[in-house]
Amino acid sequence: MxxxxxxxxxxxxxxxxxxxxxxxxxxxxxxxxxxxxxxxxxxxxRSKDDLLFEIYRLLITAQSADMDRIIGLGLPAAETVREILVSLVVSTAGRVDETAVFVREMPRLGEERMADFRAERRRYHETFLAVVEKGQAEDEFSSAVPADTVVRIALGVVNQLPVWYRPDGPKTPGQLAAEIADFVLAGLR
Missing domain, CATH: 1.10.10.60 (Homeodomain-like)
Incomplete structure (x- = not known):
């Protein structure tokens, strides 16, 4: 903190x-x-670069902690996916400037920091992927689309929020989050 x-x-x-x-x-x-x-x-x-990295670190740390907390609840796969997506969309929309800055300026990070960024992003992806795969293995979700594709699409939508989401727009982060979660879950069923 x-x-x-x-x-x-x-x-x-x-x-x-x-x-x-x-x-x-x-x-x-x-x-x-x-x-x-x-x-x-x-x-x-130490530098402006350190400040840029801290902007990202605070965001991804909070989002990862939320995901870990949700998974720790032991909910069924569909509820877990919904909660993860709602949390992720709300936090991204609520911090849209931080997300936009990081996405736009990410190439400025050095190799070590890019490696840290990639590792944390990979951990998030793999953890979310495991939830979807579990739902598919237990027949809670359809296996028509590979779990990895589902996760890439879901996270891709969230990653693009800074491009099109406006805090003063017609939808609150919560409304948007529910719609995105509904869309992903409809595709999984």
């Missing part, structure tokens, strides 16, 4: 990166927007 100062820095960076891009945002602009000193920023982050 970030400290209050660290959160101010992250929030300022997200707003600036989302509105004007990573390259066009200087450290001084982040400092000014956060209302802190440059020393305070460097106390928490």
């Amino acid at each position: 970030p400290s209050a100062t660290e959160q101010k820095i992250i929030d300022a960076a997200v707003r600036l990166f989302a509105s004007q891009g990573y390259d066009a945002t200087s450290v001084q602009e982040i400092v000014n927007a956060a209302g802190i000193t440059k020393g305070a920023l460097y106390h928490y982050f």
Whole structure:
């Protein structure tokens, strides 16, 4: 959990990166927007790249913890898939700027951080995949479409939310999440 100062820095960076891009945002602009000193920023982050990675790390850590908590409930596969998708869509829509910044700026991460990113993304994918495969093995879901394809489609829809979802649009994150979950579950049945 970030400290209050660290959160101010992250929030300022997200707003600036989302509105004007990573390259066009200087450290001084982040400092000014956060209302802190440059020393305070460097106390928490060694570089602007560290700040970018932290934006992603906080998002994926929360989403992974939610998924793990849901799976730990031991619900039937359909309820587990619904809960995972609803949680994922709500958190992504609720943090659409962070998601958009990370998706757009991800290529800026170094090899080590990209490896960390890929490992966490793979873990999420494989954990979700195991839920769908279990549902198919127990005949709760149809096996007409391979589980991996179902998971790629479901996660692909969520990954594209920053492109088309608008917080001031006609649907709340909860409404959108329910519709996406219904769509995926209809395809699985």
